[in-house]
Amino acid sequence: MRISRYLLYIVILIFLLTLPIYTGVYLLNVIDIILIYIALALSWDMLLRSGQISFGIAGLFGVGGYAAVLFHLKLGISPLISILMGGLAAAVLAWLVGMAVLQLRGMYFAIVTLALAEIFRVIIRNLPDLTGGPEGTVLSSAIFAGSSTRTYWLVLAGAIVSIIASEFFRRTRIHFAITSIRNDEIVARSSGIDVFKYLVFIFVITSAIQGMTGGAYAHIYGFVSPEGSFSVDFTLLPIAMALLGGMHLTWGPVLGAVLLGAVSELLKLYIPYGHLLVYGVIIVITILFFPQGILGTLGQRLKKTDTG
Amino acid sequence: MVVLKTENLSRYFGGLMALNRVSMEFRKDEILGIIGPNGAGKTTFINVVAGIYLPTEGKIFFNGRQISDLPAHKRCRLGIGRTFQLVRPLQGLSLLENVMVGALFGNGLRQREARKKAEEWCEFLELSDITRDITRMTALEVKKMEIAHALAAEPKLLFLDEVMAGLNSDETKEMIDLVRKIHSRGIVIGIVEHVMRVIRELTDRVVVLDWGEIIAQGPYEEVSNDPKVIAAYLGEEA
Numbered sequence: 131m132r133i134s135r136y137l138l139y140i141v142i143l144i145f146l147l148t149l150p151i152y153t154g155v156y157l158l159n160v161i162d163i164i165l166i167y168i169a170l171a172l173s174w175d176m177l178l179r180s181g182q183i184s185f186g187i188a189g190l191f192g193v194g195g196y197a198a199v200l201f202h203l204k205l206g207i208s209p210l211i212s213i214l215m216g217g218l219a220a221a222v223l224a225w226l227v228g229m230a231v232l233q234l235r236g237m238y239f240a241i242v243t244l245a246l247a248e249i250f251r252v253i254i255r256n257l258p259d260l261t262g263g264p265e266g267t268v269l270s271s272a273i274f275a276g277s278s279t280r281t282y283w284l285v286l287a288g289a290i291v292s293i294i295a296s297e298f299f300r301r302t303r304i305h306f307a308i309t310s311i312r313n314d315e316i317v318a319r320s321s322g323i324d325v326f327k328y329l330v331f332i333f334v335i336t337s338a339i340q341g342m343t344g345g346a347y348a349h350i351y352g353f354v355s356p357e358g359s360f361s362v363d364f365t366l367l368p369i370a371m372a373l374l375g376g377m378h379l380t381w382g383p384v385l386g387a388v389l390l391g392a393v394s395e396l397l398k399l400y401i402p403y404g405h406l407l408v409y410g411v412i413i414v415i416t417i418l419f420f421p422q423g424i425l426g427t428l429g430q431r432l433k434k435t436d437t438g
Numbered sequence: 439m440v441v442l443k444t445e446n447l448s449r450y451f452g453g454l455m456a457l458n459r460v461s462m463e464f465r466k467d468e469i470l471g472i473i474g475p476n477g478a479g480k481t482t483f484i485n486v487v488a489g490i491y492l493p494t495e496g497k498i499f500f501n502g503r504q505i506s507d508l509p510a511h512k513r514c515r516l517g518i519g520r521t522f523q524l525v526r527p528l529q530g531l532s533l534l535e536n537v538m539v540g541a542l543f544g545n546g547l548r549q550r551e552a553r554k555k556a557e558e559w560c561e562f563l564e565l566s567d568i569t570r571d572i573t574r575m576t577a578l579e580v581k582k583m584e585i586a587h588a589l590a591a592e593p594k595l596l597f598l599d600e601v602m603a604g605l606n607s608d609e610t611k612e613m614i615d616l617v618r619k620i621h622s623r624g625i626v627i628g629i630v631e632h633v634m635r636v637i638r639e640l641t642d643r644v645v646v647l648d649w650g651e652i653i654a655q656g657p658y659e660e661v662s663n664d665p666k667v668i669a670a671y672l673g674e675e676a
Binding site: 322 | 488489490509510511512514515519520522526528529530531535538539540542543544545546548549571587588591
């Protein structure tokens with residue numbers, strides 16, 4: 131049983147690695163975007179499992195992007211390492227913010243994270259010598275000299291790292307800690323769980339993923355700008371994806387990212403900018419009719435037939 | 439030997455004195471009853487001792503160590519366990535996993551060991567079908583699960599906050615036997631209860647709280663005839 135499962139994983143991995151052979155460049159670019167959204171949606175969901183709602187994805191994504199570009203440009207650090215530095219910058223930022231506001235949690239935390247993107251957008255816009263100001267900064271070349279295959283491998287690696295991190299969160303004692311915290315903090319504290327420590331840890335890890343993703347995105351397009359890098363899309367779409375696919379699961383946000391990512395590409399072709407409207411409708415339908423998301427609802431159905 | 443001692447413990451909520459200079463002792467091998475009318479401060483007392491609220495004034499000593507400033511999770515790890523008046527099962531975890539939480543964090547065990555420990559405690563409390571979802575459990579089972587959850591942290595002192603509430607008389611009898619069984623493992627028990635039969639059968643000593651103050655203490659028979667206690671429960675004559 132176990133061996134056949136590993137075999138399946140290996141076959142899937144080989145298929146994913148060799149995907150550029152079967153697909154054209156356009157499709158590969160669409161897949162890149164989906165993989166980026168998988169990392170964002172999953173990392174958002176990982177924090178949600180502890181009951182904390184973050185609206186700061188775009189902020190950490192943008193900070194990671196700017197950090198990656200600036201480390202590369204100003205200090206001559208290689209693109210790949212500078213992407214990691216982007217993750218580190220987001221992690222440090224999350225640590226500082228977390229230490230300050232995670233004592234309050236809940237609504238207060240959500241509001242502060244909402245302000246993150248706005249604050250950094252303004253700061254970056256007003257530091258033209260360092261950041262290029264409102265016009266942003268353009269790199270002389272994209273990462274891997276624009277090779278679509280290697281770019282795909284990079285974002286695939288990012289998505290796989292996120293999936294592994296998410297499964298790690300679901301299978302270790304972290305799962306028990308954050309599920310307890312989400313349910314009832316007083317029970318968690320009375321059971322010996324250091325609630326604050328866990329929340330800061332999870333916020334830092336998920337922010338590092340978002341920062342690295344932002345760094346990769348910036349190097350792929352060779353460009354950062356206050357409006358583009360901190361776009362509200364990077365906050366709203368991952369949340370919509372996780373809700374649609376199913377919260378608190380690894381494969382829920384992945385499924386949501388694949389579905390909404392593909393739909394949004396189609397919609398961009400037929401109704402430019404109309405895709406946001408469709409997103410809104412999808413979110414409303416999800417929340418009204420299947421708040422557990424696709425996988426969550428399927429899981430419940432299966433359980434019911436199991437019992438009845 | 440005194441396991442837990444509070445010295446002039448007070449807790450105010452704004453102008454409300456929920457606890458007023460409460461000095462109490464929990465002795466080794468003892469089942470101590472804490473009774474009093476609604477709003478007397480019984481649950482507040484547990485919350486302050488367990489670290490959910492910090493005391494406004496006063497000190498708490500656990501095995502001779504001052505713990506008044508320790509956060510709740512550290513007090514749990516030291517050996518102060520508690521259940522909750524309103525059951526608070528953890529959704530999304532199975533029965534066994536609920537119990538495991540206590541062993542993982544209160545007792546610092548690794549997952550495999552914690553699972554084994556949790557299985558042992560479930561058996562001890564006569565809980566069966568332990569991998570099931572907690573939405574499919576009776577009231578008695580949920581209460582037992584919460585006790586197992588607290589026990590899995592290996593407490594030296596366990597507070598049971600109205601564990602008999604909502605149980606029928608057969609279930610109450612079963613629960614009384616279980617409390618005796620837990621006590622026989624050398625765990626000191628502080629029991630808050632409204633069902634007087636339970637207090638009479640189980641406790642060595644009773645402390646009566648009213649308006650956050652201790653108004654009487656001693657063996658149940660003595661306390662239950664104390665005019666002050668009767669007045670607190672029934673209201674004073676005009």
